[in-house]
Amino acid sequence: MILRFLIRIFPLVLLAGLWEIAPRIGWINPEALPPASAVAAAWYRLLMSGDLVYNGVSSLINVSAGLSLGIVVGIAAGVLMAWYPAVDAAVSPLMKSLYPMPKSALIPVMILWFGLGAGSKIASIFMGCLLPVVLSSYNGARGVEQTLIWSALGLGASRRRVLWEVIVPGALPEIMAGTRNALAISFILLVSSEFLVGQRGLGYLISFLGDGGVYDAMFAGVLTVSAIGFFADRIYLYFMQRTLRWRE
Amino acid sequence: MSEKSEKAGEYGLMALRVGSIVVVLGAWQLTAMAHVFSDFLLPSLSSVLLRLYHDLVTGDLIRGIELTLIRTFIGFAIAAAGGVAIGVAIARVPLARWFFDPLVSVGLPMPKVAFLPVFMLWFGVFDVSKVLMIGFSAIFPVIVEAWAGTQNIDKYMSWSALSLGVGKKRFLWEIALPAALPQVFTGLQVALPISLIVAIICEMQMGGQGLGGSIMTDMRFADSPGVFSGIVAIALVGMVLVKAMELLRRRLLVWHQETQSE
């Protein structure tokens, strides 16, 4: 089992090895790509100086806030739209027209409205996460088999109970898939907005280090953000699979 | 429900649909006119439309759209060609699969925009780095879909082709790729909006005109009709691209059962 895992990740190990050797022997300009060990050392320094933690926490707070808001509002909106045709008719044209718009374009507006601090970042993330969650909640809710709904109604459940006890669990697989999507989008918007403005956050840190020419630390920052995004997805995937264990 | 009340219900819903957009636009204009928020925070709909018209006439809008679209398409082309090639290779060549599988698994959920400063360091602040960044971000979904599409073609259909005498070499072009096309195209449909999003982000970060760059400039000058009109322009471009892909899909995949059931 372990052996299979090692074989699987071996190409990454190879690349890491290449990353270490190539800059050292001059295949690649070490200014442009510091060797892996130098980046690791820089990462350690960032950690010890507190910069990494300070900015990391700031980023995590922002992304969590934006994402949670987006999920809560998104599920509520999506499910209500699926259940009440009037809500659907009122809200879905707006959703449909906003869907193809790259939400990154909204960052400047959010900056105008909420300033240069956390508010604009949370707002941008919220806007980016909202639509995927609404869409998947909507599709998930609509996809719940009619026969299931009728059975519940036939057993005496009120319409509102059916909503909470049949529709939402039935829609859960798709909602979770949409949320996973939203998770990825939230990181993209977090990093982009932190690049553009602000005094805090991992995006800001990376940008700052890059402007200052401290490239080994900059790479350390880039990898940290990437790793956080990766592990967030993996953790979520594990959580999703456990929750949806009842699916075949 | 009687036919009459059904019809009435339908009209009611349609009215709500159209109505909601009208209401939002109307509310926008009225709120702005009533100065509920400052002109800075919420420029009036009319000022935004005016600004759009102005930019259209001076040619700024077209130029901006052109620049952004060129970058988007070149980056998209890189992602499409590279993604399909890699995805198909992963499905058919075990060595390619061994090498790329971990890279794709790790790379897919990462916020690839985080690498923007790296690309700037390596390739400068002009179009090359933008286009490569776009390609890098958009290639992942194409790989995943091309891989899945090629991997999952119906075994019995492949066997039928073999039985009818297709050679191994022609199999890829005649059977595997057409069979995988629906899923590959889905990957492309995901990659194009990503390409646009990343193009905008790159422009916002690196400047260089184009729609993203103009919005940032307007923001710095506190020119909020400029910012809002930029958003409208980008939204329209996004809509057109998505719609264009849908129409293209319908034409290319006219034989697909989804198209048939529409």
Place this chain on the structure above:
Amino acid sequence: MATGIQFSAVTHTYRPPRGKPVLALDGVSLEVKDREFLALLGPSGCGKSTLLYLLGGFLPVENGEISVGGKKVQGPGPDRGIVFQNFALFPWKTVRQNVLYGLEKQGVPRPERARRAQAMIELVHLNGFEDSYPSQLSGGMKQRVAIARTLAVEPQILLMDEPFGALDAQTRALMHEELLAIMRRAPKTVVFVTHDVREAVYLADRVAVMSARPGRIKEIVDTRLPGGTNPEVQQTPEFAQKVEHLWQLVRDEAIKAQAQATHG
């Protein structure tokens, strides 16, 4: 040219990517005479389809030997045409293009392949649908396209893997008639896999009953009937007796197979 098929002690192990290998076929020996219609009858999982795929050359023969007309089977080929339950049509090609495909691969010159394709389409009564896509056709029509496509390259042997299993009972009955009509016009050796006893008795000259996994040949029963292959023969007492005989043979195997499905 002899097109007799010979299975000699064919043994096959199924090796799933994850999990333990499973013995699918255990020493199957069987002879199919030239121009004979042989049915392979057995419960789910007994390996009857596997035997067909080995004959078709889609799976490698690891143990034992399969030969056609004296020559060992080496891989897929147009001499052994195959029809699958899920039709396996090329969805991006029209009916005509599907039927033409084998002819193109065999290098048949253009005017002749157009003529032969058209003849096949007419044989299966699909005139008028030449330019339709499979997604526009019903199940029965799709299967007819599959048959036309396979017959177009004039295989000596026809392999059929539960071809009518995905069709409703009425369509299935009609397809039986069509298949028999086609066989009357151009007789071939047919190996036909099914789990439907009545279908096997009606269509086949002989029926080989297979045991539950691992598959072996339990018994071979002659099912030619005095009434020939008219539909009315299905109402005769002789037909009922054959069906009952075969059902008794299959019944125990089917029960065993059910138990296998739940316990693996």
